[in-house]
Amino acid sequence: MAANYRVMKDADAFYFAGNEIGVLVVHGFTGTTQSMRYIGEQFAAEGFTVLGPRLEGHGTDPEDMEASTYQDWIDNVEAGLATLKEECSKLFVAGLSMGGTLTLYLAEQHPEINGILPINAAVDIPEMAENYRELAQTDTRFVNGIGSDIKRPGVKELAYEKTPVKSMGEIVTLTEMVKQNLSSITTPIVIFSSTEDHVVPPENSQLIYDSVSSTEKTLFNLDASYHVATLDNDKEVIANKAIQFIKANC
Template sequence: MEDRALQYPVLKDAQPFYFEGSHVGILVSHGFTGSTQSMLPLGRAYAEAGYTVCGPRLKGHGTHYEDMEQSNYQDWVASVEEGYQWLKERCDTIYVTGLSMGGTLTLYLAEKYPEIKGIIPINAAVEIPEMEPLKDAAEPRFLDAIGSDIKKEGVLELAYEKTPVQSVKEILKLMEEVKDQLDRITCPAFIFVSEEDHVVPPLNSQLIFERISSEDKELFYMSDSYHVATLDHDQEAIIENTLAFIQRQLGKS
């Protein structure tokens, strides 16, 4: 299959972002069909607090949904691992945060790299029952968009207008792999969950909280945001609580 990525330039506001700061780094991952636009306000806030920040663009994202259709979950893992390596070259302490599938990838990294000092999943996904019937579906090729589940009026997420069914099959594989190994996570965790989410059932975060082996873990409920909480009313609460969580962890080390 030809590589259509060359035909689709990266959209404005979907570029990866990098901020160099202290020896403490934060990896910031966007979600499924979304882009770095959903995480940039957080990235900027963490950089202003003095941290080194990396916000990778997941392969197949931020261009065109046909581009995403050709990427698989290993490609998305490789995208965050590349960002993680970039941080490791500059930092000796690394935290990871992510929205939606970015939260799933956050969990994946914590399972694979026990040296990660802490994780901050935001409406992370490990099981979405509505997607399950598509596991073996041959048709249709594309579904409706799932982006911009935001309560705050006038705010839009830079996300695809269609969702490739092939990509749904890939996230199902990723979620299953991550869910099966949640008990491998031992680092401190601060888990954000929207009480009302029309994309990822909030019970996902409860399941994550219960299954990870971390002794230091907290579940923080957001009452005024939908799925894309990083662009919603609770954006400041996410930023403030994340910075406080990291400060607490740094104080213990």
């Protein structure tokens, strides 16, 4: 029988009812909806309908995440998109880190999406893949967490203090799958990329830009933020640029 894990404060899914413009906002690997709440609130203030799902195994306990798979996370964002489709005629997706990976996945599967906004998205993480291969040969279940890579002093991401080794294998599989299909994306896209990122190499964003088939594509550099840019010095810049992009593609 599955353990009954309690969701942490500020890690719940959120939903803001609004107009016919729907925006799905997706948090990252080992993180929570807390990292996407600010940008979600800015979208809601514009009148958009906003949904921020909590990915399976996140915002509870690392042991809960250990039991989750990349397919669970795909199912979560697919369900979120389906919910927005019922209410909205225009659909946009924004995601941080693995949330950006899932954003790209949705664009690969759903060409009807009107625009996507990956933020420090992961599609090529060889160092984690190598670490996973080595750790998988041992009895190690957890390693140190990757949360709170933030430049702005005094800001903390709500994320796990430790990362399940099994979950590292799940994200590596997901990134490799999404990377293979990037050329199928034709959706308008703004790619946000922190020039200094200690979690996902910034080269990932250039690879995404070079690989997608979108005729409307922009690579936007964030010089004042680290990986969790949605909580960092550039959070207002991201929100404003994203709002402009959404309005221009409706």
